[in-house]
Amino acid sequence: MTGPSPTPRRPGRLPAVDVVIATHDRPELVRTAIDAVMAQDYPGVLRCLVVHDRCEPDPTLVREGRRRRVEVLTNTRTPGLAGSRNTGILAGDGDLVAFCDDDDVWFEDKVSRQVDLLERSGAATSVTGIVVDYQDRRTTRIPHPEEMTVRALARHRVMAAHPSTVMVRRTALEGPIGLVDEELPGSYAEDYDWILRAAAVGDVAVVEMGLVLVRWGASQFARQWSVIVAAIDHLLSKHAAFGEDPRALGRLQGQRAFALAASRDPGALAAAAHAVRTWPWERRSYLAGAVALHLLSADRVLDLANRRGRGI
Template structure:
């Protein structure tokens, strides 16, 4: 299932570049379905994530769909038996029915739900108390809003760093100038049927940025600027996949050409491409992207970092670890 702009899906109808599906109001006590993708290889983290989701106090009810991508459903069922027993009828475990990878797993979960709202939670992240109620209140305060997020607390090793957005609304301009790490997939809450992840994202890279950006093009995201999700960076399946990250950024530039029109946003992307190429030992490509970054914005901080990696002054993983300790990425 590829839900790129201009395509059609049997469940949603025509898809536009600005967003999918008709705008409908959120009920007073909406039902919420939560999609938790997993590979089944980190059972303790998955159990913690499920218990945190099920522990949310919400009168409309919370249903959970755990989608297994690349693992075995029976294995995951055994891993989450405690959560299933604690919440009879509220937790289902399904195999990914669409494209292998994270976007397909998310779409499998969305398609299996019939709730008013859909939320995402990665299997290594934790929802904190009050997350759902605060976001539902934010959606209710802006009847035109279809999509909500919240600030995060980044956990890396023994360090925890709060990342705030500094706003109650996230616009497409915000997401063009910056990736905004605090607009994280585990914070997403949106009206079911309004939007779907794009399965053409290479290795699932940047599908969450793309999703939030497409939603913001329709209407600013309602945002609760309090850390209500703990994001655990140490367990990410995407750490250090440099080639995938390069493909994901090039995909975003091709899919959203206007990203290159904002000097700050373009320089950030070009600087990241320089760094990722440097991490792969591609000095010439790293230098080419570094020049483009400097041309877009003199003083882009990723450029000297990328050049230091390209020249062997510092290993890429040391840079990433140092940034993660501060709750930041490259």
């Protein structure tokens, strides 16, 4: 499968890159994220669009320049991460669009390596690897090209293909892939939903290097169990790939059962049993059962997973 044709541009002109950073009351972290974007060694134009969601915009973040600029916006769409990302996307006009979470930091060669790969491959979308920082321990995780297909992504959410690593052609983003889904409850897994759609449209090119420092442990979704359950239900109803593959379906059912168990929902044990019947080799289902039976602590399971640079 190949992606859409590269965006036409004048000979010798490097693609302009819009970088969307959604933020909510994290003034110090977002400044660090912006500094890393501005410090990229990419010689082309970089326009950083900082979208404030449910908080007052900070005009002191604005920077003016010929090849580097920072603009401050307010989320005018659905409150939350999805609406914020879309506000930034639609405010830009660059050939390429990249995302960065407000608590992540790009390495200085990220943009140049991704632009080069997109130009050479003709792919619509690119991702890189990450370096996970959790409790002063760092773990490098690299996605592989064979993992970036719809079937593989449905079976295994590739956390290494983090949203802060995504770069996509605007023609594909505003065209066949589409914007971020604002109907996902709480914007949970909006990045996963989007990368599934991107993989369905065309190849996802991979820079097999850890080029983004990702801080784990401060996620707004870490323990919003009811939101997680509702979002998983939304994904299951939206993507046929899960219903077509028992392994993929069992994985999401296992995650759903774990969230129910962590929230002490009385239906957790039945949900775990249902997930086991769907795909008996899914470990999350057994962890969910153990948490539901009070044999394990959900917080302890999450901590152990995060220490390995993973999630549930």
